Amino acid sequence: MADAAVPGARVKVRFAGQDVDGFVVERASTSDHTGSLRPLRRVVSPEPVLAPEIARLSQTLARRYAGARSDVLRLAVPPRHATTEKVPSPARTPAPLLASPTTWSEVEHAGAFLRHLTTGGAPRAVWSAAPADDWPAMVAEAVAATYAGGRGALVCVPDRRDVARVDAALTSVLPGHHHVCLTADGGPAARYRDFLAISRGARRIVVGTRSAGFAPVHDLGLVVLWDDGDDLHAEPRAPYPHTREVLLARAEQQGTAALLGGVARTPEAQQLVTTGWAHELTVPRAVLRHRARVEAVPAEDRSVGTRIPRAAYDAVRRGLTTGPVLVQTPRAGYAASLACDTCRAPARCSACTGPLAQAGPAQPPRCRWCGHDEAAWACATCGARGLRAPVRGEARTAEELGRMFAGTTVRSSSGDRVLDRVGPAADIVVATVGAEPVADEGYAAVVLLDTWLTLARDDLRVAEEALRRWLNAAALVRTGGHVVAVGDPAHPALQALVRWDPAGFARREVDERAQAHLPPAARMATVTGDLGALDDVLHLLDLPQGAEVLGPVPVDEEHRVLLRVPAPAGEALSHSLGDLQRLRSARKLDPVRIQVDPLSI
Structure with missing residues (x-):
């Protein structure tokens, strides 16, 4: 062999x-293992799919998240597809001559950042995109600058729609076949083919999305993460690494440039700026003042059924004279909850007292628990039969806007x-959060x-x-667009929106x-399991000095302990939790779920 x-x-x-699967990490003539060594059973494939830098990264992340290295490798290396492995990868395409970047012209210090990328430097930046910015094109130009300097680049975005946008921007900036998109949409064969094209250089x-953070890019010079606050960047499988930490660890270990971009800014990204890391x-x-006008207006009296204040109505009306208008609503559906129109008591099912909802204007109220139709509902408190929707979904919003602006096309997303x-x-486009389509020329107004x-x-959070x-x-407005937010203008988050100050809010x-x-x-970790298992954990765990134990508290059908x-002392906490996991595994104790720095607590 x-x-x-x-x-x-x-x-x-x-x-x-x-027989278990494994990887050859390195070959040596001696071993520090004091016991007996076992021979390999067989070599599954001679294809070197685990790059040395990814092997080191897996060890770092396993320590960081108190997990098993095998779990990290399962995220990093896709399953083998034997037929695809036999097909040679295409030849590398030479880098084309590039024009000077244009999309970064109004960003302070962007010129120096791009020059460092071209000359082989390793600058690190936290970038706040502005309204009407074409961020995929800006990411593509940063990647092209790195590529022109003879190095590779890695871009992680939240979902496939963002992948498609960056893919199109890269194809425009770098004509020809210079990049691959790592997503699960093409199936295992296509994903493994693209992985091999990267692994072979x-x-x-x-x-790609979060799993692309482990791609073994040759001569890696730049890692880019877009919108690190999106919860899609949090891996739902053990040991639950966040894409931001994966890419920052790679930047540290491989000495690459790093770019954390987004319209908003997370406290974690702000901390990188505060500490001088970026x-x-x-x-x-x-x-910013030229790009968009943003205002927050209070909602009018809900008792008369008014939901869209005059200022928002006027913004939609004026926007429709020049282009499309986007209306964002937090809820999907028609009427997610119902209440009595007279006394405002929540509408309840007569069969099981569950909450009622309405799926459409021509459909009767239906119980969300048992599915019972309430065609002849009457309020148990006051006897009235009228219903109102305190919370209206995107379908109901589109219906209301269609009545307000007769003759205008209203589209839902x-x-x-x-x-x-x-x-x-x-047109008027009504969209839920995260489903907002991109307008070819930008939106004239956003409500x-x-x-x-x-x-x-x-x-x-x-x-x-x-x-x-x-x-x-x-940020989807065109230059000079109008943004109206309906809510309490005194709330700090809405004030930050009006000022367009994500950095100040993050600080x-x-x-x-x-x-x-x-x-x-602070650094936190949660341990979830039954009460007996948590008692064992607290007895066996060697906590670092200054640690706090909060709980246990019930969570669904289990209990949870929070360690802070x-x-x-975060590294010491991760080390202690890793030792605990290995000890519990060796003793075959009841399993617990450990999450270091969970996204939500």
């Missing part, structure tokens, strides 16, 4: 009485009916409805997430969380 068992190859090893530019890339305040793009026609509902969730959602929608969040000993000023330490 000497010729086939090369570093990075897949092998089979006999372990605990069964045939392609050195990668665009520099800011922003546009001047004068440019939500759920499984998501529009990718809309043209320049003067954000029911902002109070976005802020009503019970979560540490509720204000941060609300501002991110509003900014992402507002405030960092300061407030530091006072409350919350991330990113100051940020400098």
Whole structure:
């Protein structure tokens, strides 16, 4: 097996009485293992799919997230497709001559950043995109600058729609076949084919979702992460690494440039600026004022059924004279909840007392618990039969706007009916959060409805997430567009939106969380399981000095303990939790789920 068992190859090893999969990490003439060594059972494939830098990264992330290295490798290396492996990858295409970047012209210090990329430097920046920015084109130009310097680049975005936009921008900036897109849409064969093209060095530019963060790009010079606040960047499988931490670890280990971009800014990204790890890339305040006019208006009296204030109505009316208008609403569907129109008591099912909802204007109210239709509903409190919808979905919103603006086309985008793009026609587009289509020439106006509902969730990141959602929608306006948010103008998140100040809001969040000993000023971990298993955990766990144990508290059918330490002790906490996992596995104790730095607590 000497010729086939090369570093990075897949092998089979006999372990605990069964054949298990493994990788050759390196070959050496001696071992520090004091016990007996087992021979390889066989080499599955001589293809070196585990690059040395990814092997080191897997070890780093396993320590960081108190997980097993095998779990990280399962995320990093796709399953083998034997037929695809036999097909040679295409030849590498020479880098074309590039024009000077144009989309970054109004961003302060962007010229120096791009020059460093071209000359082989490793600058690190946190970039706040402005309204009407063509961010995919800007990412493509940064990648092209790196590629012109003879190095590869890796771009991670939240979802396939963003992948498609960056793919189109790269094809425009770098004509020919220079990059691959790593997504699950093409199936296992196509994904493995693209992975091999990267692993073999045939392609050195990668665009993809969170799993693309492990792509073994040759001569990696730049890692790019767009919208790190999106929860799609949080891996739902153990050990639950976040794409931001994956790319930052790669930038540290491989000495690459790093670009964290987004319309909004997370406290974690702001912390990178505060500590000096990265520099800011922003546009001047004068440019922001020219790009968009943003205002927040209070909702009028709901008792008369008014939902769209006069200022928002006027913004839609004026916007329709020049182009499409986007209306963002937090809820999908028609009427997600119903109440008595007379006494405002919640409408309940007569069969099981469950909450009632309405799926469409011609459909009767239906119980969300048992599915019972309430065609002849009457209020149990006052006896009235009229119903109202305190929370209205995107379908009901589209219906109301269609009545207000007769003769105007109203289009919906939500759920499984998501529009990718809309043209320049003067249509109204009603979209839920994250389903906003891109307008070819930008939206003339953007209206954000029911902002109070976005802020009503019970979560540490509720204000941060609300501002991110509003900014992402507002950034779709064309230059000179108008943005109207309906809500409490005094709320700090809405004030940050009106000022278009995501950096200032992030600084405030960092300061407030530091006072409350919350991330990113502190490091946290959750341990979830039954009460007996949690008692064992607290008995066996060797916590670092200054650690706090909060809980246990019930979560669904289990219980959870929250562990909190100051940020400098985060590595010690991860080390202790990793030792605990190995000890519990060796003793075959009841399983628990450990998450280090969970996205939501």
